[in-house]
Amino acid sequence: MSSTDDAIAKAREVLDRTSMNYAVGPRRQARESDVGKRLTRAAIADLAIIGAAFSIGLVFGPIGIMGFFLMIVAMLIATAVLLATPTSRPVTYERLQRTDLKALPSQTGRWLDAQRPMLPAPAISVVDAIGVKLNALEPQLATLDDDAPAAAEIRKLVGEQLPEFIKGYERVPSALRGVERNGKTPDQQLIDGLKVIGGQIDEMAGQLAQGDLDALSTRGRYLEIKYQGDTAGV
Missing domain, CATH: 1.10.287 (Helix Hairpins)
Known part of the structure; x- marks a missing residue:
């Protein structure tokens, strides 16, 4: 295995241990x-x-x-x-765009929590897994400059693509979410897309753990557009 693969494997081990203690996250x-x-x-x-x-x-x-x-x-x-009455304002998509990078994982996690009632039951466990990954990612951003190219990639995935993908699913009429189109239902496309995003967060965590910011800033690997495109076209 390459050093990057080793770092990713170690990051995933940390995430697995973190998931066991998710209740106190x-x-x-x-x-x-x-x-x-x-x-x-x-x-x-x-x-x-x-x-x-x-x-x-x-x-x-x-x-x-x-x-x-x-x-x-x-x-x-x-x-x-x-x-x-909540003691703090709910996190909106617009607020995510203005959130400081270091607080972005926790704020995106709060936004995800608010979307849970609108998601299909099979997607909840995937969303919870993404929440664990976001919890683990947050401490790694403590020393990352907001203006760094790597920061832009993290913000794009965590603060833009993830919420945009879920919002795209929520725009699909509920009666059509279980109807197969192009071989998959929107529900399945949602789950598959969330898994892709979770994998991308894993890779980011591994690259941050290794300190390979150049690889992170130029990786160019995002959510597979077919999932978003298929869902938006329903």
């Missing part, structure tokens, strides 16, 4: 952090409502049964609203 931690923030906001709001009711009781006299009932209703409404 960066995006899972981000989701848990978001839930914690929602709970904190709801608790603060409930305390504020109780404090307001107590202050009203001190100034105007006991709030009575009706006042207590209204306080409980206000707490329930505040809790429900705050728990249902």
Whole structure:
């Protein structure tokens, strides 16, 4: 095996080990952090409502049964609203284009998470595998200059081609996604294309691990256009 093949093999071993600990990966931690923030906001709001009711009781006299009932209703409404409202803005395709390179894998991962309900069940495991690869890729970008040619290749695949490919699939009418065309259904084309993207991310990770930025910047290997073209043409 060449040194590049060795580096890729080692990178894949790391990804395999990372997948075993995916539950504590960066995006899972981000989701848990978001839930914690929602709970904190709801608790603060409930305390504020109780404090307001107590202050009203001190100034105007006991709030009575009706006042207590209204306080409980206000707490329930505040809790429900705050728990249902994310603490951070959702990641959009437009935001991905402006994302700093070092944060691009995690932001693309968040975007992928939001697309899961719209994807066919067989594609979910492939998307999860891409999420693992993105988690592993992020630390490797810490020392990579945003203006480097290699950075442009990473941004093109992770921040443009991957979301554009999924958006292309989502534009296919749901009734046609299981209909075979040119030997494959759009569902299968989606899965195959995602696997190609996952393989490209693997190669990028291997080249970054080896420090071969020249190879990364000139590799010229992208998502096979036939998958995107076939899906868009349905």
